[in-house]
Amino acid sequence: MxxxxxxxxxxxxxxxxxxxxxxxxxxxxxxxxxxxxxxxxxxxxxxxxxxxxxxxxxxxxxxLIPKVTANTDYKYFMELPTQLMPMNALNPQAPEGQFRDLQFGVPHNINANVQLAMPLYxxxxxxxxxxxxxxxxxxxxxxxxxxxxxxxxxxxxxxxxxxxxxxxxxxxxxxxxxxxxxxxxxxxxxxxxxxxxxxxxxxxxxxxxxxxxxxxxxxxxxxxxxxxxxxxxxxxxxxxxxxxxxxxxxxxxxxxxxxxxxxxxxxxxxxxxxxxxxxxxxxxxSLNLIASYGTTGFGYDKTPNDFLKFYPIGFAGLQLTYPLFNGTVTQxxxxxxxxxxxxxxxxxxxxxxxxxxxxxxxxxxxxxxxxxxxxxxxxxxxxxxxxxxxxxxxxxxxxxxxxxxxxxxxxxxxxxxxxxxxxxxxxxxxxxxxxxxxxxx
The missing domain is CATH 1.20.1600.10 (Outer membrane efflux proteins (OEP))
Structure with missing residues (x-):
């Protein structure tokens, strides 16, 4: 002391x-x-x-808490998407291997949905x-x-x-x-x-x-x-x-x-x-639970056949992701x-x-x-x-x-x-x- x-x-x-x-x-x-x-x-x-x-x-x-998102989009197609269709799909007499280009859809497209994603593991x-x-x-x-x-x-x-x-x-x-x-x-x-x-x-x-x-x-x-x-x-x-x-x-x-x-x-x-x-x-x-519910709208603005119609769409499912190779980054x-x-x-x-x-x-x-x-x-x-x-x-x-x-x-x-x-x-x-x-x- x-x-x-x-x-x-x-x-x-x-x-x-x-x-x-x-x-x-x-x-x-x-x-x-x-x-x-x-x-x-x-x-x-x-x-x-x-x-x-x-x-x-x-x-x-x-x-770990579910994530909910709301999404919407509008698209106006100046040129509609083109698909190739086999000619024998409409005419069985047509030779196989010949196609015809067709444009499908309408110029106005509207999508709106609510999505849920929840990690299970x-x-x-x-x-x-x-x-x-x-x-x-x-x-x-x-x-x-x-x-x-x-x-x-x-x-x-x-x-x-x-x-x-x-x-x-x-x-x-x-x-x-x-x-x-x-x-x-x-x-x-x-x-x-x-x-x-x-x-x-x-x-x-x-x-x-x-x-x-x-x-x-x-x-x-x-x-x-x-x-x-x-x-x-x-x-x-x-x-x-x-x-x-x-x-x-x-x-x-x-x-x-x-x-x-x-x-x-x-x-x-x-x-x-x-x-x-x-x-x-x-x-x-990784395992995730995913779900989505929404609507899809199609519109046509040429008279006298103009219209705007909506159709519901929804799904639920599981998403499994497994890493195969990421360039040895993890290693x-x-x-x-x-x-x-x-x-x-x-x-x-x-x-x-x-x-x-x-x-x-x-x-x-x-x-x-x-x-x-x-x-x-x-x-x-x-x-x-x-x-x-x-x-x-x-x-x-x-x-x-x-x-x-x-x-x-x-x-x-x-x-x-x-x-x-x-x-x-x-x-x-x-x-x-x-x-x-x-x-x-």
């Missing part, structure tokens, strides 16, 4: 002279995550993608239904992946903001110490016990600390704006974060539960479903799917190996960082004690300004090392949670 931050830091944070902090609302990490679950635009896009995949599944299922339709179901599950996994990434980003930004707050607290402590030192040096100068250059050195250090604080404060604003962006809230809203860092040790789980591996496995199912559909479409026929698609499945299986192995390596590295880094946090916290206490003793010795005349500045630099270096160790710990612990698939907890 992360060692508690030095008590001095917390006292300074409580008295933090950050003017706008009073007007800001302090958000917990859980509040930031809960807000992002609702307002983050990336998550909203992925929710829409889930709805799209659901509609695609229903679209595939809708292919179609391997491509059933394969598409299965594939869209798997694709929907894959989209849901991608949503979980994006939600995990948003949670990771928000947590990282939140930790960064907390670290910056601690950095500002350290700077405020150093600025206060430098202010006291400056007063002492000015008093000693008035008593002719210190040189003007000594006062100038302390003033320079005070100005450098104030400049550094301004830069760090600007960095905090940038991090908070990035946090607002990921949360999906307005940039005008003033927020702050809880200053105290509380971190529990991660509980590692089976690495096979990580979302990356689940996504690869679901993609593998989708590829096998597509391959199955292709194989079935090669050897299995080429099958070969492609087999190669894609091979790549998918290799990628699954690669992800497993990479996750194992990164987990071991993160565990080692977190252990080292945890011990470093303890060591640097003790170093801060020791450096603070040395600084206070050096200030006292300087007042007593047994230490010079250089000793004070060296002690001050040592204190600031210990503070920076502590913050770096905390950052390394939090980064390693968060990465470990992400690798183990427990970050959402």
């Amino acid at each position: 992360l060692v508690n931050t030095h008590k001095l830091i917390f006292g300074l944070i409580v008295l933090f002279g950050w003017n706008v902090a009073r007007a800001q609302e302090v958000w917990t990490l859980k509040q930031c995550i809960d807000t992002a679950q609702v307002h983050n635009k990336t998550l909203r896009i992925n929710r829409n993608n889930i709805s799209i995949s659901e509609q695609r599944k229903k679209e595939a299922q809708a292919n 179609n391997p491509q339709i059933y394969g598409a239904i299965q594939s869209t179901q798997i694709a929907k599950e894959l989209t849901e996994l991608h949503f979980q992946k994006s939600a995990e990434q948003v949670l990771f980003d928000i947590t990282t930004l939140y930790y960064n903001a907390q670290i910056i707050l601690h950095h500002l607290a350290f700077l405020d402590s150093n600025i206060a110490n430098t202010g006291k030192l400056l007063k002492n040096m000015e008093l000693l100068k008035d008593q002719l016990l210190a040189k003007g250059s000594d006062v100038s050195k302390v003033k320079l250090q005070a100005e450098q600390l104030n400049t550094q604080r301004q830069n760090v404060n600007y960095k905090l604003i940038q991090v908070l704006n990035a946090l607002k962006l990921n949360m999906g809230i307005s940039f005008e809203q003033n927020i702050s974060v809880v200053s105290e860092i509380q971190q529990k040790v991660s509980l590692e789980s089976n690495t096979r539960n990580i979302l990356d591996l689940k996504i690869i496995q679901k993609q593998n199912q989708l590829l096998h479903s597509d391959l199955k559909t292709l194989n079935q479409s090669r050897f299995l026929p 080429r698609k099958i070969n492609q799917k087999k190669l894609e499945i091979s790549n998918n299986e290799l990628q699954a192995q690669l992800i497993g190996d990479k996750n194992k390596m990164e987990t071991e590295n993160a565990l080692r880094q977190r252990t080292i960082a945890q011990q470093t946090v303890i060591n640097t916290e003790n170093q801060i206490t020791l450096a603070q004690s040395i600084y206070e003793q050096t200030i006292l010795q300087q007042k007593q005349g047994t230490a010079i300004l250089t000793d004070v500045l060296l002690a001050d630099n040592a204190l600031r270096e210990a503070q920076q090392n502590y913050l770096s160790a905390v950052i390394d710990y939090l980064k390693a612990d968060l990465e470990l949670k992400k690798l183990a698939g427990t970050i959402k907890n």
